[in-house]
Every structure is written in C-alpha cells, then in structure tokens.
Amino acid sequence: MNYKWAKYIIMILFIVISTFFYIVASNKMKIVNQEVLITSKCENDLTEVLTDIESLYEYQDYLPNEIFFEKINGIYAHMAAAEIDHYNDLRKKDFEDLRLEVSRLKDETSKSKKSLISTVSKLKKERDNTLFLTVIIIVLIVFIEFISYTRFSSDITKYLKKIEVKDYDFKIRRSSLPFSSDIYSKIDYLRLNLKAIDEAISGTLKGYGIKETLSEIFTNINFKRYISFDRIGFATINKDRIIASFSFSDNKEIHFKQGFNILLEESSLSKIKSKTDLRIINDLDQYFLEKPHSMSTELLIKDGYKSSLTAPITDPNGNIAGFLFFSSRKKNNYVENDKYKVLSISDILSSIFSKNMLIDDLVSNAALGFVKLVEDKDPETGSHLERMQKYSRIIAMDMLNKGIYPNEIDINKVEDIYKYAPLHDIGKVGIPDKVLLKPGRLTPEEMDVMKRHSEIGSRVLILFEKNLRRYEHNFFSSAINISLCHHEKWDGTGYPNSLKGVLIPIEARVVSVADVFDALCSKRVYKEAFPFEKGVEIVTSLSGTSFDPKVVESFLDCLDDIRSVYNDLKEI
Template identity: 40%
Template sequence: MLEHRDMLNGLTKKSSLQEKLINIHHSLSDRFPFVVRIAVAVYDHKTKVLKTFLHSSAEENPLEHYQSLLDNAPSLKSILKSAKPRVINDLLELEEITHEHTKKINAQGYRASYTLPIYNEGQFVGFLFFNADKKDVFNEEVLNELDLYAHIISLYVVNEFGAIETMNAAIKTTGNLSHIRDPETGKHLDRMSHYSRIIAKELADKYDLDDNYIEHIFMFAPLHDIGKIGIPDSILLKPAALNSDEMAVMQTHASIGSEMVSDLLQNFGLSSFEHVDVLHNIAMHHHEAVDGSGYPKGIKGNEIPLEARIIAVADVFDALTSKRCYKEAWSNEEAIETLIKLADVTLDKDCVNALVKNITDIEEVQIRFKE
C-alpha cells in the first residue's frame, strides 16, 4: 500500500485563520521554496482604505499595521479595473517604487509578486499576495498551481468575514437591534469602531498586537452593546437620568450581551471562528473600570481584557462628543480633558493616551461619519 502524507491535513483541524495560512505556506514551500510570504490585505468600503490583515512570513513583517487609500495605489487599483490578477516578475521595475509600501517590500528582499483580488459574491474584499525572493519565477506552470492555493485562502478569508456578517444579520432580524432602539445611531457604531482600531494600532508595539487581532476588534466593536436588546424601552429610551433600580437593570445588558454572543455562535455554527474570546470580552467587559468600580464583574486594572479597555475609551469619547436627547455634544477638547481625568480611575491610561495622541485621525473619522 502506498503511503502518502497529506500536506494540507492541518486545514481539517480547528485552527485560526493565521494558522491555516501558515499551514498552506508550508505546503507550498516544498514545491516553490522561493515563495517566502503570503499576505492578505482587506478593504474597508466605507473609508476606501486598504489594510494589512494576515501574513505567513516567519521573519519581521515589512508591512505590519500598514494602511493606505486604494486610490493611492494605482497599480493595485488597476487590478480591480481589469478584474485580472497581476504578475510582477521584477519588483525593482515597478512604477510605484516611490510609495512607502513598495519601498518596504523591496527592502525586505522580495523580488517578484503575484497579486489576486478577493471577492465575495461579486463584492471586493481585499487582495492576496504571493511574494518571492527571486525574480522571474512566476511562470505559467507555477501560477496555475498557485491559483488553487489562492482560492482556498480566499474562501477561508471570505468565510471569516461572512461569519461576522451572519451574526450582524442575525441581530438585525430580531427587529429590535440595540442601536435602532437606543438613541445611539449607526454613525456612533461606525465612529467608535474606527476609534477602537486607531487606539489598538497605536498600542500594537507595546502589547504585541498583530493586524489580525486589530481587525477583529474593529469588526466586533459594533456588537459591544447587543445586550441592550434585552433592556425594556422604558429604561433604554428614558430621556432623563436613571434611578438606582433602573440603572441596575440597564447594567444587566453586559451579561445579556455575552449570553447572546454564546447563543448566536452556537445557533449559527460559528463557535470555532477566530477570536471568539475577543467578542465575548467586548460584550461582557466594556463597562468594567480600572479601579474596580465597573460592572458586571467589578474586575480592575489588567484583569480587564485589553479589547474591552480599548472599546470603553472609544465608546466614552464618542458618547461625550455626540448629541443625545438629554445632552448637547461636547467639544473634543472638553471630552479629552475628561478622558485624561478618568485615566487610571475608570479608563485605561494607555488607551486614553493612544486616542489623544491620534486626535487628527479621530477628527477625520468624525468628519466622515458625521450625523
């Protein structure tokens, strides 16, 4: 009997998207050792920004935490116009050699690339890159094999994003989506999601955060208050301050949210998708306080998961700078002054400083997602 080793057997096991990408790269390396990196960049249709997401290279990633307007990358944009993959067998001849991302790629020693667009039901999702450390290696024979791997990777990426979209759709079908019943609007969710990404990106070096984790914080941020679906309208929509009994009911939305996440994951068969713990932590702990005065658990300091501390700062800042039926919008200066006072009291100081340091980017988000 012929013994055969299944090179892609690792894909059948429960593993993260990052681990699956590395597994595929290892399989490819036996056939094409010159392929030294596989990477995925995802596209945000609302901001028209292309963001690094995943990579398989063991060495330092040349484009960690990188983003750029797609309009600023004409050669990539031309791929979408032609609807065809792009082969560059000598990156030193690339016209966009002056661009930052091209300089970093060349500095890492990559000499050829194969780039394919990723689509989901006809909608552009992002790009998949195969980088080689030798030029003139992507011939027709090689490309035919790479295409098979490329479509496998694309399916995994699309499935990951589709899982999150499925959860959002499941919540919307209840007819009582929290941010429809709540005075907080969809624009609030857009803003605080982008604030959260800005904060996480600033903290990336200190906390060793990769692009995959940062992107999941961005995608999960809109679900932080899903537990408000379980709060009565008389409390959720009350235009005045809540009394102590009403506040106690309101505070249950954190625990309700975590329970809803568990139910959604189980009912839609999504329990195995990546960073499910991050989603649970965001729903459960975004109202915890670093001094232990928060809810529902009263945990403090670093006991509070980082993703929840990030969401808390983003959420509070947008609440302060937004108009509500019970208050006028504060100026950014007033809001920042308050955040600084709350740092190391109820809010995480690192997260507050990360937002303040990037106030220019915060203001751009406010302009784009203005009510």
C-alpha cells in the same frame, strides 16, 4: 445511454488509445536506442583507430627508416637510399589518406549518432506527452466529478484521500513499469502537486479561515517543494485601500507589518483586473529603482526579499477582493509556470474568502438585528451607535499602525471592533422600560438593575456563539468581550467583574473610550451635550483611572479624524 457511464467509457477508450501510442513509441525508442549503442561503439572504435594512426605517424619520425620499414613490412629491411626516399613519400601520403578517411567516417558516425539521439528525444517526448496528457485528462475528469459531487470542504478531503497515491504503492508500480527516470520525475511532480493541494484543503478544515490555511501552507514542507517562498502575505481591499491583513515568515524583525495600507489607485496592483492576472517581480531592487515611491516594495526589501509573486483573491461575484503574496530572498526565483501553481491555491483561498464573506454577512445581519432591537427600545442610541462605532475603528487602527499591543491588535481585531462595537449595549433589551427609558437620573437601585445589561448581552451572544461552533470559528468572541466588559475600568473599579488593567479585553478598552466620549458630547434627557473640547478634556482626565492610557493617547492623536466624524454625524 446514461451520461455517467458514457463518460467513463470515453475515459477508458482514451486510456486504451493512449496506451497503444505509448507502447508504439516505447518500441520505436527501444530499436533506435540499440542503433545508438551500435553507432556509439563504431564511433569509439574509429576514434581509437584514428589515435593509433596519428601515434604511428608521429612514431616514424623518431626511428631509422629501415627499422620503421622492418616494423611495418619485414621484407623491406634492406633498401637503397633512393628507394627509401620514394617509399617515405608514399607512406606519408598513405598515412594522410588513411587518416582523412578515418576522420571522415568518424564524423559521419557522429552525425548519425546525433540524428539517432534526436530521434530518441522526439520519440521520448511523444511518449511523455501521451502519458502526461493521459494523466491530465484523468485528473480533469476526476476534478469534474469532484466539483459535481462535493459541496462541502469535509467531502473534499474525503474524496482526495480516495485517490491519494501511497508511497509504498507507488514504489511497487515504479519497479514494474519500464519508464525512464524522466517519466518517474514527472509522476513524482504530479503526485507532489496533488498532495500539496490536498493538504491545502485539509488545512482549511483544521481552522476555518484564510489565516489558518496560509499558516498551514507556510509550515508545510511539501508546499515549499511545490513552490519556493520565504514569506506568505495576505491583503484585503477595503473600499479604496489595500490593507495588509497578516503574513508568515521566519524574520525576527519585520518592517512590513500588518495594518500597512495604501490607496489602491496608488498601487500597481490596481492593474490586476481578473483572477488570472498574476504578477511576478523577480528583482525587487531594480523594481524599486524604477518605482522609488512604492512603500510596500521598500518594506519588502528591508525585510530581505528579492522577488515576489502576487495572485488576486476574488469575492463571490468575481471581483478582486484581496491579494496573496509569495516572496523569496532569492532573485529570479519565479517562472511563468509558478503562476499556474499559485493560481490553484488562490482559487481555494477565493472559495474560503467567499464563504467567509457569506458567513460574516449572516453574522453581521444578525448583529444588526440585535442593534435594531436596542434602537427600537431606546431611540436615542441610533446616531450614538454609528458615531462610537467609527470612533472605535479610528482609535484601533491608530494603535495597530503604531504597533501598540501587537499581540492583541491585528487588522482582523480592528475589523471586529468596528463590526461589533454597536453591540456593546444589546443587553439593554432585557432591562425593564421603566428603568431604561426613565426621563431622569437613576436611583442606586435602578442603577444596579441597569448594570445587569452587560451580563445579559454577553449571555445572549454566548448562546449565539455556541450555535455557530460547528464552523470551528469564534465569530462573536470580540462581541462578547465588548458587551461584557465595556464598563470595566483601568483601575479595577468598574463592573461587572472589577477587572483591572490589561486583564480587560482590548476590544472593551477601545470601545469604552469611544462610548464615553460620544455620551459626553450627546444630549440626554437628564443632561445637555458637552462641547467637543470639553468631552476631550474629560476623557483625558480619566486616563489611567477609567481608561487605558495608551488607548487615550491614540484617541488624542486622532482628534482630527474624530472631529470629522463628530461634525458629519452630530445631532442638531
């Protein structure tokens, strides 16, 4: 038999069997519920009888004996005093015996009622478990089908739309089924989970990448019903450090800023070894008392957060590549069940992360191909590209850590600058060899030809960018800015467009300082290399004319790191 049909037959059989057990449990519940109602009525009646007996017993103390006897038994209106005393004793004993008997019956009835209620709860649990298991099996089979037949994110959204439960349809079903309110709430919960995950996947299509997806999640009210949070953060592992990539919150003032980084081995996150190792901290204040050197915890507390839930993000090989953070302003906000909710989200983000890595690798390899073209034409550029690439990253990271140009520099921009800095001169592949490789200074005419390399490089990258538009992500926007604008000057005297000040893209402003400094300290056919200190002096003198003063300031603040790269990679 065809595997596909066999699978559906098994699913139908399972539903039929589950439905049978569900009906049996429901009928049992109906019978027991009737018994509970009868027992409850008996209990109420006995309670009223006991109340009457106790009231009547108290009432006799306030009336003459003869009136009392006449009230109870009219024939005893006139009795001798001795007989009255005798009957007083008897009636007290009768009252006490009756009260005890009724109390006993009431206690037995209460116990019987509790037993019946317990039976109802068990039957209800069995019925609910049957329904829940049926839903889980169906969802599991649908999920297997989903994995088998959907290979692209766009197909995922189409598939989920097919199984989406519409509000009006759900109301009709609800009115026609004899479920308890508890069952309805469970169905609502499952439906909400499905809708939340559906919207997470849909969010990945609106803007390619993790940042866009988490932004969608943060603003989505269904996710805040799915799991409670006031902040979402994301961090990546770069070599041996954890770097805060970005976060979303409603805080106007933020202490835990992007770019914050610590050594992985110094963080408790180093204990997370697999994607199922999720961490809950429900009292950050207490946690900080126990670990007072945790800077990240201190910053979260300053931002007003009291509890957090952390999930790992994995790369295509299953290695931990980053972390997803949910934080709340409430203590004890997370329970174990929240781990399973976040795990489904982290799986989606790990998939996106893996795809990003694949595409980034392809783009990076293409970029390296461009760089290789330049190196083959001009061998002097090889070491220069590696040095200026590292200089650029050091400067950009310092600016990020200091909060300089926060609207222009984030951790992703720092990585783009590092990745694409070597592409600044790719346009030189279009410069004639007699100009590019001339062993001496260029004439004014030859310089005009050489200046064309910035526009040539940007045109090549723009063409490449157009071919990647279907991914809805601007992979080469930073590379284009670097290639086109790295010869623009802060005072507007640069080329090709005489841009001035902050109109020059931040990537180009950073790369231009790194490029010029390394050119000054490198040997060329037309000059000797300047000493390190002389190169620093010249760059400093050009602050405010050729270079952005704030970029130069970061360059000077990082001279120790700059010198380390210079010594490691300098040409001998």
